[in-house]
Amino acid sequence: MDLFFFSLFAFIALICAVNVVLQKHPISSALSLVGVMASLAVLYLLLGAEFVAMAQVIVYAGAVMVLFVFVIMLLNAGLEENRGRSWMAKLFGFPAFIALLGLLCYFVQRWFPNSGFVQFGDFAGGGAQQIGYALFTEYLLPFEVTSVLILIAIIGAIVLARKELD
Amino acid sequence: MDPSAAMEMLKHGVPTSWYLTLSAILFSIGVAGFIIRRNIITVFMCIELMLNAVNLSFIAFAHQHKQVSGHLFTFFVMVVAAAEAAVGLAIILTVFKNRSTLNIDEINTLKN
Numbered sequence: 001m002d003l004f005f006f007s008l009f010a011f012i013a014l015i016c017a018v019n020v021v022l023q024k025h026p027i028s029s030a031l032s033l034v035g036v037m038a039s040l041a042v043l044y045l046l047l048g049a050e051f052v053a054m055a056q057v058i059v060y061a062g063a064v065m066v067l068f069v070f071v072i073m074l075l076n077a078g079l080e081e082n083r084g085r086s087w088m089a090k091l092f093g094f095p096a097f098i099a100l101l102g103l104l105c106y107f108v109q110r111w112f113p114n115s116g117f118v119q120f121g122d123f124a125g126g127g128a129q130q131i132g133y134a135l136f137t138e139y140l141l142p143f144e145v146t147s148v149l150i151l152i153a154i155i156g157a158i159v160l161a162r163k164e165l166d
Numbered sequence: 167m168d169p170s171a172a173m174e175m176l177k178h179g180v181p182t183s184w185y186l187t188l189s190a191i192l193f194s195i196g197v198a199g200f201i202i203r204r205n206i207i208t209v210f211m212c213i214e215l216m217l218n219a220v221n222l223s224f225i226a227f228a229h230q231h232k233q234v235s236g237h238l239f240t241f242f243v244m245v246v247a248a249a250e251a252a253v254g255l256a257i258i259l260t261v262f263k264n265r266s267t268l269n270i271d272e273i274n275t276l277k278n
Contacts, residue, residue, distance in 0.1 A: 002179040010188050017192050020215060021199035026207045033211050036192070040218055043185070047229040052237050056221075059244050064214065064251045071255045072207055075262050080205040081269065089202075097198045104190035112183045116230055119179030125234045131241070134234045142238075146245050153249035160256035 002120055005046055009039040024079045026072045030065060037061040048123035051131045185226035192219035206261070206268050210254055217247050 016035035023029045037060045044053035085093075135143055196216035203209050221240045228236025262268060 006180045006184065010184075013188065014191065014195075017195045017215060020208075020211060021195055021203065026205055026211075029208050029211055033214060036215060037218060040222055043188075043222060044225050046180075047185070047225045049225050049228065049237050049240075052221075052225060052240050055241065055244060059248060060214075060218070064248055067251055067255055068207065068211065071258060075207075075259070075268065077205065077207055077268055080203070080208070093198075093202065097194060100197060101191060101194040104194060105187055108183055108186045108190055112186060115182040117178035117180065118182055118185065118226070118229055122179070123229050123232055125232065126228075126237050130234050131237055134238055135241070138235075139238050142242060146242060149249055150245065153252050157252045157256040160253070160260050 002046065002118065005042065005120075006118075009042045009046075013039040013043070026077045026080075027069065030068050030072060033068075034061050034065050037065070046120050047118060047126075048121070049126040051126055051128045182226050182230045186223050189219045189223040189226065192216075192222070204269050204271060206258055206270050206273070209270065210251075210258070214247060214251070217243055 013036050016032040016039065019032035020029045020036065023032060037056060041053040041056040041061070044050075044056060193216050196212045196219060199212035199215065200209055203212065221243055224236040224240045224243070228234065228240075258268070261273060265273060267273065
């Protein structure tokens with residue numbers, strides 16, 4: 001059952017990820033990215049991370065992607081015009097991609113050849129209670145620093161997006 | 167792989183390395199999109215794709231070590247990504263207001 005769900009949602013995630021890159025219109029890319037995030041949320045559930053899966057759906061697939069779609073609509077972004085690329089990009093682009101992919105997969109297989117199995121229900125430490133406990137004891141300082149980061153981001157976004165005052 | 171090993175695997179679930187490999191593939195696709203796309207919004211979406219791929223490996227390692235720390239790292243990455251999306255999209259709005267283009271080939275004032 002685990003294998004079935006992993007294969008199904010890994011397949012959906014891969015198809016949607018390729019779609020993000022290959023679609024010409026930003027709206028299509030954004031919707032494909034929502035597909036990637038939703039299927040990753042299911043994989044998080046399989047890995048026993050309920051809270052992160054919910055946060056993924058709410059924060060990423062909800063808030064962040066709404067922001068993206070909003071900006072795409074606001075700027076009326078259309079099809080991107082495709083200019084010619086340099087001969088070097090044409091010649092080495094795809095081999096470089098395959099090389100990066102092969103290198104990453106090689107290191108994964110090399111360092112973690114038999115790193116255990118993932119079975120649904122194996123790990124039950126990903127609930128809101130455990131996350132909250134760790135967040136407010138061990139990771140209290142990063143949590144507080146995060147609030148400063150968000151404050152800076154809010155101020156930065158407002159300063160960048162406001163109308164110029166005369 | 168012989169059938170008995172496959173049956174054994176089915177009984178125990180999915181190997182953690184498969185999750186890591188999926189994460190690596192998603193990351194590579196994100197890098198490729200980041201490089202080949204010319205629309206600044208799509209480039210931004212490819213960055214989000216890379217962040218998601220890294221999150222998946224964090225969660226996989228958290229499951230492997232049976233620790234909750236990986237979930238918290240994912241949590242912080244999400245917060246940073248949300249802040250980055252807010253500021254980045256504000257920058258895109260400002261660039262579009264000044265240059266009336268979303269093509270990153272035409273935004274080259276800092277070049278040369």
